[in-house]
Amino acid sequence: MTELEKFVDRKRLPIAFLTKKGVEETEAGIRFTNGDARTRIRPHADSHKTLWVKGDNRPMRIYGYDRVERMALHIKTVLIVEGESDSLSAWFHKRPALGVPGSSLYEKLKLEDASPFDRVVVIREPGEAGRKFAVNVPKRLRELCYAGSVVIVDLPTKDLSDLHVECVENETEFDRMLDAAIENAKAPEIPADGSGERPERSLFTVRLDTVQPERVEWLWRARIPLSKVSLLVGDPGSGKSFASLALAGAVTAGIALPDSDAAEPANVVAYNAEDGLEDTVRPRAELCGVELSRFHAIEGMRDADGRPRPFGLSDIQRLAEFMEKLGDVRLVIIDPIASLLAGVDSHRDTEVRASLQVLVELAKQTRAAVLVIMHLRKAGAERAVYRVGGSIAFAGLARSILLAGINPEDGRRAIVPIKQNLASPVDPIEYRLDAEGRFWWEKAAPELTADRLLAGQSTRPTSAVDAASQFLADCLADGERAADEVRRLANEVGISDSTLRRAKAALKVRADRTGFAKEGRWFWSLPIDVHNDAIDAQASRLSAYGDSMSIYAGSAPEHAELSDRSKLCCRCKTLGLAYDMGDGTWLCRNCRDEAA
Secondary structure, X not given: OOHHHHXXXXXXXXXXXXXXXXXXXXXXXXXXXXXXXXXXXXXXXXOOOXXXXXXXXXXXXXXXXXXXXXXXXXXXXXXXXXXXXXXXXXXXXXXXXXEEOOOOOHHHOOHHHHXXXXXXXXXXXXXXXXXXXXXXXXXXHHHXXXXXXXXXXXXXOOOHHHHHHHOOOOHHHHHHHHHHHHHOOEOOOOOOOOOOOOOOOOOOOOOHHHOOOOOOOEEEXXXXXXXXXXXXXXXXXXXXXXXXXXXXXXXXXXXXXXXXXXXXXXXXXXXEOOOOHHHHHHHHHHHOOOOHHHEEEOOOEEOOOOOEEOOOHHHHHHHHHHHHHHOOEEEXXXXXXXXXXXXXXXXXXXXXXXXXXXXXXXXXXXXXXXXXEEEEOOOOOOOHHHHEOOOOHHHHHOOEEEEEEEOOOOOOEEEEEEEEOOOOOOOXXXXXXXXXXXXXXXXXXXXXXXXXXXXXXXXXXXXXXXXXHHHHHXXXXXXXXXXXXXXXXXXXXXXXXXXXXXXXXXXXXXXXXXXXXXXXXXXXXXXXXXXXXXXXXXXXXXXXXXXXXXXXXXXXXXXXXXXXXXXXXXXXXXXXXXXXXXXXXXXXXXXXHHHO
């Protein structure tokens, strides 16, 4: 038996998988290829040491550094482990992982290795070396100014490779045990002197009479505070994106917002993940009165080699540095927040709070208002604040929540405060969008309450399959996901496997298999023609001006029901008797005939 065959037998990893990952046998032993970095050799399969190849003068790098961009495409959490075997075991289970080549070589970790990820999970092995590893890796990340979260995880086995061997007959059990360990993750303990010794914990308190009170400052009085995170929520077509640009117009031009005082012109920084700058964002901004020289749009990030990559939560510190250099930034817009949450389970409070805390710190550090755009969940007999999509943590972190809605009775639009922690209640403000996409602020409209704006939506009880379908659509909104992971999440929220199967069939979810035999794994994804409510911009229903100027592009149902009172036609924007299209929109007689 060759050394590689022995390695396969001990680590229970298929030889085809190892070969694909650049593991091969040589006369000197088992070689682990690592991109363009220096190669390492394990002389024997049962050896606990892997050595650097003599005569190879290429730089020493973390194992897997060359796979970072690909690994971070769909999952934003990376495991940092000791050595190659643990990394290979993680990759076998589709988990992003980086292997430190020996517990003492943590300094080989570079910022570009971790920055594409929003969270780093350091796997701590038993013993003194494992303890120091769990101290030194977070310390190194702090030195590199890594902006994401870092946690320490203890496994029920010695290391990740042993966990894989224990669960080799049941991949789902591996995921369950690893996820359970991550659920119980601990914060890193980094000594101030960098000695690697565990610091003594102490409780920090402050006497309240020594705290200097600060007056709340407002971007928009009693609606959007400075130095805090606020949410602007609404259904597709409500005009959230237009409203955010109207706010940007007031800030950049120094114009007073309704029920507020004018301020000096200031800068705005915005990230729009869905709309093109040339054909959508700039035309909208001009129509909303934005002073373009003060509006700074984030296009993305570039790595050390100049290659573009998406902007993410791990880049928030870079944003803070840019804002400090630019100066006089009073508003940051994130549209939509879902674009920053790849790899984060939006239904879990702990994950959402940990991930979005960086936005809270950004607002506090820069003293700017951070405005996050978000969708509402489908209608139900709930208060509006509980319809904010995903976890209730979204609503909990925001100091203010504003609803952008349309009155179903007459088509009037309004911005309605539905949560305000820092001021007394204020009236809704009506706004108007004309046929060309211009935004107009109107008067205070106390009669346009949140309940009234949402009253036209169905409050019928949701069936188990409907609830499962909504869960599945939310779960797959950001792209494909491992089928066993989706089942696990569904079970955690009380959805049975049989109900999930019916929801999967109803949504026509695609199932694709990658790999063969034991290496194979099923992934689920939404079909192209499924429109997810988590995405405000739905291409088949939007004009060049986006969700506020939507037109009905699908065919009208043959037996659509005619309303018994006036409704707003989603195509021509006229009021009158209209047909229910079955998706929350209405078409007048003329538009229905054209769509039929």
